[in-house]
Amino acid sequence: MACLKPFEQLAKFAASQCRQVPGYQPMKLPSKFDNIVIAMSSGVDSSVAAAMFSGFPNACGIYMQNWTETRSEREPCHERDWKDVQKVGAHLNLPVEKVNFEQDYWLDVFEPMLRDYEQGVTPNPDIGCNRFIKFGKLRAHLDASLGTGNYWLVTGHYSRVLQTESKALGLNSWHLLRAFYAPKDQSYYLSQVPSAALPALCLPMGVLTKPEVREMAHDLRLPTAHKPDSQGICFVANSQHGKISRFLEQYIPSHAGEIITLDPITGERTEWGRHTGLWNYTIGQKVGISMPQGDPRYQGAWFVADKRVDTNEIVICKGRDNPSLYKNRVVLKDFSPLGNLNDVQEAVKNNLAGGAIHIQYRSLQEPAKVSRCCWETTEAGESRLVMTLEQKQRAMAPGQYCTIYHKERILGSGTILASDAVEANK
Known part of the structure; x- marks a missing residue:
């Protein structure tokens, strides 16, 4: 593999029969003289992606600064990452541009995240x-x-963006699919990407494995x-706080409340302590x-079973596998279809009986099959x-994104x- 140039390696894997998905065409790749913009985060994956197209005459890299950590004595993460992107660009002889979307990030991502935490739910920024x-402002x-x-x-x-070749899937329509390499699949995180972005989106890692990328x-x-x-959100992982709870306490006021248990038979309520804010906890x-x-x-160990926003209470239960943590019906709001609704x-209707419709409410979790589905x-x-x-x-927490899949x-x-x-039949 190492004897091939990066783009040739990508083309080889994109055309490989064992890495294709039935009903879909092989991954489409940019042509030599196309305009190509590589979003570079300073990580190894985007760096390899940049290397694949660095020989193309109209290719360039772009780095997004979305956050400035002002409270840390260490070098801000965006400065370190930008330096790494510049080093990669210089190594590949690839021009790179830096753009600042901090205001947009604050308004569209950060403030909604704070509001969700204040309301007691668990967001995914x-x-x-x-x-x-990345697929809006950029x-x-x-x-x-x-x-x-x-x-x-x-x-x-x-992840993979593929075009169909089957009328059953919608001839020549574009879809977002899981990556070939399941241990690193990031399709869950892309589930809100607008459909209009797909035809001109290239995700080269989608046909590669992480060991191949490292090599x-x-x-x-x-x-x-x-x-x-x-690991995790940049502005938390690279700040002086290191944990989301210590980070959030700078922005969200504490509203102390009771930690309680409920008798499973009588419903009797017993207080065991105090919490400093519902945002400090998540279900499970x-x-x-x-x-x-x-x-x-x-x-034994105790776990969060419920967060009562109206009374500002945390309900706990004994044992990680306590039955109260397990649910089999989930209600979604603000559903965004990837394609025509x-x-x-x-x-969904045509594939429920075959067990091919499933959900994920966390990245890389084992998919959960759906038996019934309806819009109300x-x-x-x-x-x-x-x-x-x-x-x-276990632990389907309000506020989490829940992604629906048909197979891949x-x-x-x-x-x-x-x-x-x-009950299963309800």
Whole structure:
């Protein structure tokens, strides 16, 4: 593999029969004289993606500064990352541009995240960043400078954008699919990307494995070849705080409340301690609380079973696998289809019986099969998507994005409004 140039390696894997998806055409790649913009984050994946197209005459890199950490004594993460991007650009003889979307990130991603935490739900700002910044503001910036539809946007995400070759899937339509390399699949994080972005989006990592990418980076002697993968949100992981709770306490006021248990039979309420804010907890999280360990009824670890926003209470239960943590019906709001809604609804309807419709509400989790699915409209005119799962799932927290798949293809996603346990035939 190392004897081939990076783009030749990519083309080889893109055409490989074993890495294709039935019903879809092989991955389309930019042509030599196309305008190509590589979104570079300073990580090894986007660096290898840049190397693949660095020999193309109209290729360039672009780095987005979305956040400035002002409270840390260390060098801000965006400065370190920008320096790494410049090193990669110089190594590849690839021009790179830096753009600043901090204001957009603050308004479209950060402030909504804070509001969600204050309301007691569990948001995912990474998905919001992809929707509003990487495939929103960045595309608008490139449309203005290069012309709408006049460029390819290349990113280092592990996912695939493929065009259908089957009438059953919608002839010549574009879809977002899981990556070939399942351990790094990032399709969940891209589930809110607008459909209009897909025809000109190139995700080269989608047909590669992480070891292959690392090997390419090593062979090319890229400055980021041995850089660790990023973990979590940049503005938290690289700040002086290191943990989301310590970071958020700068922005969200504390509203103390009770930590309670509920008797499963009588419903009797017992107080065990105080919490500093609902935003500090998520469903399924282990709680460090002192319980009377001399009593067998209270020995062991305790977990968050519910967050009562109206009374500002945390309800806890004993044991990681406590039945109260497992639900098999989930209600989504603000569902965003990836494609035409009617086509998405038809795909769900036609494939439920075969067990090919499933969900994920966390990245890289084992997909959960859907047995029933229906769209409902509330009295206020709001649309809800209600799904019953074949098996109960642990810790489906309100606010999390829930993505619906038909086999490898993303059909769309919405945010979890509620979940509960029902009989399988209901």
